[in-house]
Amino acid sequence: MLVPIPDLTRARRLLCVQPHYDDNDLAAGGTIATLAAAGAHVVYLTVADDLLGVLDPALSDDEARARIAEEQRVAGKEVGVAEQCRLELPDAGRWDVLALRDSIARELRRVNPDFLLTVDPWLADEAHRDHTRTGIAALEAALLFGLPRYRTTPEIDAGFAGSALRGVALYFTGRPNTWFDIGAGRDAKHRALDAYVSQLDPDTLRVIHAGLESKERRWGERAGCTFAEGLRVLHPAHLHCNPDAEEMV
């Protein structure tokens, strides 16, 4: 492997791009909370408006939006999120993946993180198009946003002095190559998940906590600690024509 896998433990500035309002926390909340507790600046970018997943059909769209925003604020406080940004694209709706890529590239230029976290678009059996579209849009944005001839908006482009991106970390992945010790952030992750009551009823939440604990323990065995999260961490150079991709597990 010509380009080594970057060290996620040294991340200082994270942009975490998620399809839905709970995906970052469900899949990587322990990692993010651990890095935030160590001083990393964390920005969340949520793609969908999340209205389709709201359980109460009696709520108006505006009421549902307000609850989602409040739940995200409460969860973000637990994890240590400094800024919540939302694109409000229709949940499981018709929207253009290239336009999403450009929106994410704009946020990459604005935030200029050293690590991008997002969903793995190549997870086997994944049928939710919000997940596959968000993952591929975010990774293509990671490839392109540092190029000098790429354009977002004049104000943001004027303040952009070059990419600081050192790595991307994919969650909800079937091909992890990094097992991140979440000892310092695990409790915050699980407390954050309890905020997402518009979409997760108490029985579902119980199943999620138990299922996550089982995975966190198994990943912890790989990491040599009690609890870990499995992620696929790549250098931006790995995102295009990488002949070592299948061996990087």
Ligand SMILES: [Zn+2]
């Ligand atoms: Zn989702």
